[in-house]
Amino acid sequence: MLKVGLIVGSTRPNRFADKPVQWLLEGASARSDLRLTVLDLRDYRLPFFNEPASPMATGGIFTEPEAEAWRKRIGEFDAFVATVAEYNHGPTAVLKNAFDSTLLEWQRKPIAFVGYGGVGGARAIETLRGAVIELHMAPIRHEVNIAMEPYLGVVQSGRSLNDYAYLVQSREAMFDHLVWWGEALKAARQRTLAGSSVAARGPAS
Ligand SMILES: Cc1cc2nc3c(=O)[nH]c(=O)nc-3n(C[C@H](O)[C@H](O)[C@H](O)COP(=O)(O)O)c2cc1C
Numbered sequence: 001m002l003k004v005g006l007i008v009g010s011t012r013p014n015r016f017a018d019k020p021v022q023w024l025l026e027g028a029s030a031r032s033d034l035r036l037t038v039l040d041l042r043d044y045r046l047p048f049f050n051e052p053a054s055p056m057a058t059g060g061i062f063t064e065p066e067a068e069a070w071r072k073r074i075g076e077f078d079a080f081v082a083t084v085a086e087y088n089h090g091p092t093a094v095l096k097n098a099f100d101s102t103l104l105e106w107q108r109k110p111i112a113f114v115g116y117g118g119v120g121g122a123r124a125i126e127t128l129r130g131a132v133i134e135l136h137m138a139p140i141r142h143e144v145n146i147a148m149e150p151y152l153g154v155v156q157s158g159r160s161l162n163d164y165a166y167l168v169q170s171r172e173a174m175f176d177h178l179v180w181w182g183e184a185l186k187a188a189r190q191r192t193l194a195g196s197s198v199a200a201r202g203p204a205s
Pocket residue numbers: 010011012014015016017018085086087088089090116117118119120121
């Protein structure tokens with residue numbers, strides 16, 4: 001069973017993020033191929049990046065204890081899902097900071113995004129795709145986009161994300177592909193540990 005971390009990408013009070021988080025946990029609980037664990041950025045209290053050097057220069061070690069705890073926690077997972085709120089056409093600062101606050105433990109692991117907002121968080125997700133590639137991650141094609149109509153349906157009309165069949169289909173396709181990539185990359189990382197392969201670290205580009 002693949003160990004998947006679910007990163008909650010918004011920390012503000014009464015955030016919408018809790019709706020997709022519960023819905024993703026519900027979907028994951030019906031599957032036998034992955035185990036989803038919530039990584040709520042509210043619980044980690046990460047400082048905004050405050051290191052004397054880039055993690056590329058320190059072997060991926062952080063001086064801030066909260067960042068050290070975060071990167072060690074990230075190391076426990078084989079794949080990730082992040083909920084993506086869109087703030088001014090980009091990801092939230094806390095989510096981008098969470099990516100910056102780990103280096104090696106992200107590498108060669110897949111990630112999927114679940115966005116919401118006017119256009120389903122698509123602009124913020126596209127921004128994150130570039131960032132996570134720089135971290136040597138593998139962002140998968142399948143994503144969930146909770147756009148204006150279902151967003152308002154949940155917030156204003158008491159609807160459930162399960163009322164939107166296309167969202168449920170997107171969630172399941174996303175999980176299917178995340179597990180495929182997660183198992184493939186997990187096996188490949190294990191082969192690398194056992195012997196030969198190229199090093200994942202390299203100069204920043
Ligand atoms: C500072 C700020 C900027 C926002 N900018 C956008 C935006 O560019 N695009 C969008 O679709 N929604 C935008 N929104 C609306 C958010 O999609 C909406 O508030 C959503 O609930 C935020 O996620 P959260 O509740 O989990 O924090 C913005 C909200 C805030 C607070």
